[in-house]
Amino acid sequence: xxxxxxxxxxxxxxxxxxxxxxxxxxxxxxxxxxxxxxxxxxxxxxxxxxxxxxxxxxxxxxxx
Amino acid sequence: xxxxxxxxxxxxxxxxxxxxxxxxxxxxxxxxxxxxxxxxxxxxxxxxxxxxxxxxxxxxxxxxxxxxxxxxxxxxxxxxxxxxxxxxxxxxxxxxxxxxxxxxxxxxxxxxxxxxxxxxxxxxxxxxxxxxxxxxxx
Numbered sequence: 001x002x003x004x005x006x007x008x009x010x011x012x013x014x015x016x017x018x019x020x021x022x023x024x025x026x027x028x029x030x031x032x033x034x035x036x037x038x039x040x041x042x043x044x045x046x047x048x049x050x051x052x053x054x055x056x057x058x059x060x061x062x063x064x
Numbered sequence: 065x066x067x068x069x070x071x072x073x074x075x076x077x078x079x080x081x082x083x084x085x086x087x088x089x090x091x092x093x094x095x096x097x098x099x100x101x102x103x104x105x106x107x108x109x110x111x112x113x114x115x116x117x118x119x120x121x122x123x124x125x126x127x128x129x130x131x132x133x134x135x136x137x138x139x140x141x142x143x144x145x146x147x148x149x150x151x152x153x154x155x156x157x158x159x160x161x162x163x164x165x166x167x168x169x170x171x172x173x174x175x176x177x178x179x180x181x182x183x184x185x186x187x188x189x190x191x192x193x194x195x196x197x198x199x200x201x202x
Contacts, residue, residue, distance in 0.1 A: 006163070007125040007171065014174040017122065018181065021115045025185055028111035029192050 011056075019048035081198065089194030094151040096186045099193030112189040119182035120153045124160035128175020129167055143176070149183025 009017065027041035092099020097113030100106075124130065131143035147154055157179060166172045 006127050006166075007122060009126065009171060009174070011170060011174075014126075014171070014178075018119075018174075018178065021119055022181065022185065025111055025115040025189070028108050029189060 015049070015052050019045050019052065023048060085194050085197035088197040089190050092190035092193040093149070093186065096151060096153060096189065099190050100196075103193060103196055105193075105196065108189075108192075112186065116150060116153060116182045116186045116189070119178045119185070120150055120157050121160065123175040123178030123182065124157045126171045126175030126178065127161065127163065127166040128172055128177070128179045129165040130154070130157045130161050130179060143180060146180035146183040149185075149187040150179070151186060153182065153186070 023041045023044040026044055027037040031037045031040050088099045088102050091102055092112075095113075096116035097109035097111070099109075100112060101109035129143065131140055131147050133144055135141045135144055147157065150157065165176070167176060
């Protein structure tokens with residue numbers, strides 16, 4: 001892969017991808033039953049996005 | 065009386081198990097998911113391999129900083145340690161990023177975080193496999 005083939009993602013797409021991958025890994029590592037894994041992944045993903053967007057909005061007044 | 069005479073010597077199985085756990089942990093660090101694969105935890109093995117692999121490929125594709133051992137400051141050294149956590153995937157990241165890092169835009173900065181997170185995640189997975197091999201966690 002050279003420099004011309006780099007991925008160009010927006011802030012939110014990057015956050016979403018990161019949150020999804022980490023949530024999947026955490027779900028598989030920390031739970032054994034498939035249903036528990038799915039619940040954990042969904043909940044973890046939701047919290048990642050909520051806190052990420054929340055911190056983004058909290059920093060908004062200081063961005064200018 | 066016979067019970068009192070019996071000394072609780074460490075069974076040879078324990079030291080063998082400890083050695084195996086160490087091998088599993090190191091294997092899990094070198095190749096993401098291999099530690100769990102050796103423990104026949106296939107779901108976790110595939111999940112670790114894919115998530116760490118995708119984070120490395122995305123991070124390098126976004127032209128994140130793949131730190132080398134010749135760091136200028138403590139943050140570079142910490143970044144290098146985190147990147148090394150991906151094991152052999154560190155070499156993959158270096159080979160993918162032939163154009164060098166570009167952290168002048170947000171994508172490159174995210175890429176650096178993706179690579180570091182992949183390393184720390186893999187270390188966590190390797191530690192999990194080690195503990196599972198010791199019989200402490202399943």
